[in-house]
Amino acid sequence: MSTLPSWLIYCRPGFERDCVEETQAKPIETEDNSGYVVLQGKPNLAYRQLAFARQLLRLHTEVRELPERDRLSPLLAAIPATPEKFGALYLEVPDTNEGKTLSGFTRRFQPLLEDPLRKSSRLVDDPALPRLHVFFPDSQRALIATSDPLNSSAALNGIQRVSMAGDAPSRSYLKLAEAFEVFLDRKEQASWLKPGMTAVDLGAAPGGWTWQLVQRGLKVVAVDNGPLKGAAAGHPSIRHLRQDGFRFRPQRPVDWLVCDMVEQPQRVAALMTEWFVNGLTQRAVFNLKLPMKKRVAALHEALNGIRTAINAKGLRYRLEAKQLYHDREEVTVFLARKR
Ligand SMILES: C[S@@+](CC[C@H](N)C(=O)[O-])C[C@H]1O[C@@H](n2cnc3c(N)ncnc32)[C@H](O)[C@@H]1O
Structure with missing residues (x-):
C-alpha cells in the first residue's frame, strides 16, 4: 500500500460521487450505488465536516478471494500490528440489497473473530481506543480499517438506530x-x-x-x-x-x-x-x-x-x-x- 492515507467512507447508496466531491480526495474505488467509497491522499478528513459520510475509516489493507471454508485465518493475518489494541470490533456491510444478504454471515462470524482477538488481548472493551472494522463489500472480499472514536460514528455501519414510538403521527x-x-x-x-x-x-x-x-x-x-x-x-x-x-x-x-x-x-x-x-x-x-x-x-x-x-x-x-x-x-x- 502507498504511504498516502487511504480512507474508507460509507454513504447512502447513490451518493458516492457527492461523497468524493466533498472530500476532494483522490477516488480509488467509487462504484455508483455501492454505498461506500475508497479514497486516498488527504492527510486529514473531519467526520463532522462531511455531510455525505456516514462513517469515516482509515483503510489499512484488503483481503481478496476469501476462502469460504476458512475466512478467519486470512483475516486474522491481515489485521494491522498497530494500533496495538482495539476498543471494539465491527463487522460491516454496505447499505445495499447485497449487503443485507451478508449481515447474517457477519453476525455469525463476529464471535469467531472476536474470540482470538480477545484472547490475545488485542480487543478490549474501551470506547476511547480505536475501533477495528472489517467491511465486506461482498462475501469474498474484506477491507480492514480502523476508526478514531473522536472522528467517526460510533454506530455499526455508521447507521444510528433509533426506535419508533407506537403513537407517533408519522415516521x-x-x-x-x-x-x-x-x-x-x-x-x-x-x-x-x-x-x-x-x-x-x-x-x-x-x-x-x-x-x-x-x-x-x-x-x-x-x-x-x-x-x-x-x-x-x-x-x-x-x-x-x-x-x-x-x-x-x-x-x-x-x-x-x-x-x-x-x-x-x-x-x-x-x-x-x-x-x-x-x-x-x-x-x-x-x-x-x-x-x-x-x-x-x-x-x-x-x-x-x-x-x-x-x-x-x-x-x-x-x-x-x-x-x-x-x-x-x-x-x-x-x-x-x-x-
Ligand atoms: C415533510 S412534511 C413535514 C413532516 C413533519 N416534519 C412530521 O414530522 O410529520 C412538510 C410539511 O411542510 C408544510 N409546509 C410547506 N410549506 C409550508 C409553509 N410555507 N408554511 C407552513 N407549512 C408549510 C406542509 O404542509 C407539510 O405538512
Missing part, C-alpha cells in the same frame, strides 16, 4: 430522533432537551417532529396549514397554528427551532439564519432538500450563506450537516449558539 419522528443522536452527545441531550423547554416546528404536520419534542418534555408551537394527526392532535403541550412558516415569528425566543418545510434550500437557510442572528432561537435542526444535480455545490452555498451572515454578527456557533440514515434527497443541519 418522520425517527428522523429528528436520529438527528438528536447524531449531533448531540449524552450531556448535550440532557442539558439542551429538558422538560419545560420550548420549541417551534415549522412545517409540522402531521406531527412526527413535534411528537419527538413532546416526548422529551418540550412545549411546541407547531406551524402548518395541514392537520396534526393521531396523538399530536389536541395534545396539551402542542399549540397548532395554521400559518405560513416563513412569516411566523414567536413573541418570545425559544430554545429550539425545527423546520421540515419542503422548499428551496437557500430559502430555508435564510429563514433559519434570520431566526438565529435575531436571537429568536438558541438552536435549530432543519432539512435542506437537495437538487438532483450539483448537490454538494447547493449544500455548500446554503451553508456558506449561513456562515457569512452569522460571522457578520460576530456570534459564536456550531454548524454541522449530515445526510442521516432517514434522509433521502436531503441533508439535516444542526445550528447552535456557542458561549
Whole structure:
C-alpha cells in the first residue's frame, strides 16, 4: 500500500460521487450505488465536516478471494500490528440489497473473530481506543480499517438506530430522533432537551417532529396549514397554528427551532439564519432538500450563506450537516449558539 492515507467512507447508496466531491480526495474505488467509497491522499478528513459520510475509516489493507471454508485465518493475518489494541470490533456491510444478504454471515462470524482477538488481548472493551472494522463489500472480499472514536460514528455501519414510538403521527419522528443522536452527545441531550423547554416546528404536520419534542418534555408551537394527526392532535403541550412558516415569528425566543418545510434550500437557510442572528432561537435542526444535480455545490452555498451572515454578527456557533440514515434527497443541519 502507498504511504498516502487511504480512507474508507460509507454513504447512502447513490451518493458516492457527492461523497468524493466533498472530500476532494483522490477516488480509488467509487462504484455508483455501492454505498461506500475508497479514497486516498488527504492527510486529514473531519467526520463532522462531511455531510455525505456516514462513517469515516482509515483503510489499512484488503483481503481478496476469501476462502469460504476458512475466512478467519486470512483475516486474522491481515489485521494491522498497530494500533496495538482495539476498543471494539465491527463487522460491516454496505447499505445495499447485497449487503443485507451478508449481515447474517457477519453476525455469525463476529464471535469467531472476536474470540482470538480477545484472547490475545488485542480487543478490549474501551470506547476511547480505536475501533477495528472489517467491511465486506461482498462475501469474498474484506477491507480492514480502523476508526478514531473522536472522528467517526460510533454506530455499526455508521447507521444510528433509533426506535419508533407506537403513537407517533408519522415516521418522520425517527428522523429528528436520529438527528438528536447524531449531533448531540449524552450531556448535550440532557442539558439542551429538558422538560419545560420550548420549541417551534415549522412545517409540522402531521406531527412526527413535534411528537419527538413532546416526548422529551418540550412545549411546541407547531406551524402548518395541514392537520396534526393521531396523538399530536389536541395534545396539551402542542399549540397548532395554521400559518405560513416563513412569516411566523414567536413573541418570545425559544430554545429550539425545527423546520421540515419542503422548499428551496437557500430559502430555508435564510429563514433559519434570520431566526438565529435575531436571537429568536438558541438552536435549530432543519432539512435542506437537495437538487438532483450539483448537490454538494447547493449544500455548500446554503451553508456558506449561513456562515457569512452569522460571522457578520460576530456570534459564536456550531454548524454541522449530515445526510442521516432517514434522509433521502436531503441533508439535516444542526445550528447552535456557542458561549
Ligand atoms: C415533510 S412534511 C413535514 C413532516 C413533519 N416534519 C412530521 O414530522 O410529520 C412538510 C410539511 O411542510 C408544510 N409546509 C410547506 N410549506 C409550508 C409553509 N410555507 N408554511 C407552513 N407549512 C408549510 C406542509 O404542509 C407539510 O405538512
